[in-house]
Amino acid sequence: MTYREAQKEHHLRQLAHLFEGDPGGGKFKGKAYPFVLQAPEKNLLAPIRDEVLLYCSGHLPGAEGTVCFWNSGGEKVVAGHACSLPTGHLLSSQVACLNHLFPLCRDGKAATLLLQGLRPDMEEALPVDIHARGMFVEFEVTGGGSYLNEEQRGRSLARGANATSVDAVMKGRDAGGDIRLFLIEWKYTESYPSTSKKNPGSRMDERLWRYRSFFTRDGSPFTFCNSEVDTTFFKELLTEPYYQLMRQTLLGWRMTQDPSRNGQATAFTHVMVIPRGNTALRSGCAGMAGCRGDLAGTWNALVREPALFLAPEELLHPLRALPGHARLLEYLCRRYWQDGRP
Helix, strand or coil, X not given: CCHHHHHHHHHHHHHHHHCCCCCCCCEECCEECCCECCCHHHHCCHHHHHHHHHHHCCCCCCECCCECCCCCCCEXXXXXXXXECCCCECCCHHXXXXXXXXXXXXXXXXXXXXXXXXCCCEEXXXXXXXXXXXXXXEEEECCCCCCCCCCECCECCEECECCCXXXXXXXXXXXXXXXXXXXXXXXXXXXXXXXXXXXXXXXXXXXXXXXHHHHHCCXXXXXXXXXXXXXXXXXXXXXXXXXXXXXXXXXXXXXXXXXXXXCCCCEEEEEEECXXXXXXXXXCCCCECCECCCHHHHHHCCECCCCXXXXXXXXXXXXXXXXXXXXXXXXXXXXXXXXXXX
């Protein structure tokens, strides 16, 4: 049984307890499935639900713009505003990210502890102040400008669709007074089989045009130079999951080159959250540049500052020191962390 199949079965067993009596059988892409909620908003943890819906629909005070929900489940009126709903699909990684991190948005103490767990030199978490004001976590962040040649016919970049974005971003100040962004990408049951190397030629050419020039610029975050590697390497780099890792690395680098529009940050750390049980993603991806190994080792050989690869319970482990977060950790453990501990 694959990790994805095991998670489906687990969620079906939890329907009566975690989703307020929703029987499942909701629609996903026009077809009913037992692992899709009929009331999609119940996919979100109840205490954060309305605020998430207002935030993603652009109606939360201090937050600018909207966030595209993956396979949105319709609309609901919240506080007098028509708000988009998340998918009712119980295995959504976007929903998993929101359930784990949105409870920290207004909690500076919890956000500080989490960042100190990632880098002990962090003195305090700061409001991110890129797409919103006063929030210690922002979601589907594209940055304060257009940095990666991704504009389409003059339209602004959409957060969460058709442009490079990061599932969540946090920010902190270190002991030396420098400000650092933490780019957090959230995976759940995703996998990218090692046999999957399919990329249409025209699409590959477009990707090469869009991103390749960044690799030779001064201060590039990568350890390679495009004059030293062949087209085969770039075809591998433009294949998932490396393609997303590459784009987010470029985005973080470009954001920190433009600190005035990105929370005054001058450095970034890339964090990849993958459940321990998802071994297909952690160790089953295709190799890169003739090297085979786990995803973390293969990727970190290509970047100047290694990315952090963590299970969700490892990321939130510091919150155990805060009694006020016990119910959140209990919920997350029961729903997501069957292969780990809170």
